[in-house]
Amino acid sequence: SQTIHQWPATLVQPVGSPLSLECTVEGTSNPNLYWYRQAAGRGLQLLFYSVGIGQISSEVPQNLSASRPQDRQFILSSKKLLLSDSGFYLCAWSKLRQGVTEAFFGQGTRLTVV
Amino acid sequence: GDSVTQMEGPVTLSEEAFLTINCTYTATGYPSLFWYVQYPGEGLQLLLKATKADDKGSNKGFEATYRKETTSFHLEKGSVQVSDSAVYFCALISGGSNYKLTFGKGTLLTVNP
Numbered sequence: 001s002q003t004i005h006q007w008p009a010t011l012v013q014p015v016g017s018p019l020s021l022e023c024t025v026e027g028t029s030n031p032n033l034y035w036y037r038q039a040a041g042r043g044l045q046l047l048f049y050s051v052g053i054g055q056i057s058s059e060v061p062q063n064l065s066a067s068r069p070q071d072r073q074f075i076l077s078s079k080k081l082l083l084s085d086s087g088f089y090l091c092a093w094s095k096l097r098q099g100v101t102e103a104f105f106g107q108g109t110r111l112t113v114v
Numbered sequence: 115g116d117s118v119t120q121m122e123g124p125v126t127l128s129e130e131a132f133l134t135i136n137c138t139y140t141a142t143g144y145p146s147l148f149w150y151v152q153y154p155g156e157g158l159q160l161l162l163k164a165t166k167a168d169d170k171g172s173n174k175g176f177e178a179t180y181r182k183e184t185t186s187f188h189l190e191k192g193s194v195q196v197s198d199s200a201v202y203f204c205a206l207i208s209g210g211s212n213y214k215l216t217f218g219k220g221t222l223l224t225v226n227p
Contacts, residue, residue: 006157034215102163105150
């Protein structure tokens, strides 16, 4: 079965510090990978998505970046965090398989920038 | 580009009431459609899905039918429980947009005993 791991679950970081959130997928190959942020309220903002190693599409310009160094690894980074970067970050994957597209989420990382 | 529009709520119901959360979409090609649920403090869980026109997705008493003619995927449940209180997201994936996963803004459902 496929699983998605996202860590850490919670993180408190000072303003100006770097960030690295990691997401890995098991049990599948060549998935599409996504990073979302859920800020105040409940809306989901797509930050980055990737259809293959080294292929990153950015949806919203900001001080975050993403990388996909391996097929099933997706990393969200920042060199200097801002207060506005606080939020709930969700990693997801999708795969077209036998004509059916499925998409699943990790448990999320709650980031508080202080 | 792709988009999903769902009623924003909040929706407040009494236990055993009938639930409908409307969702309509625009997409390139023939998307797969999903409903996700987010319980307080947790990530998103896939509730149900449908991959082609007239498909009905169902799970835990919830149902949604893929209506191509009205580009809709409304979520329904005949009798809600307090434990159904959560945020519900309608979403789609379309091959025409390179499989980008697009969400609606979410609907907060509160069920009172």
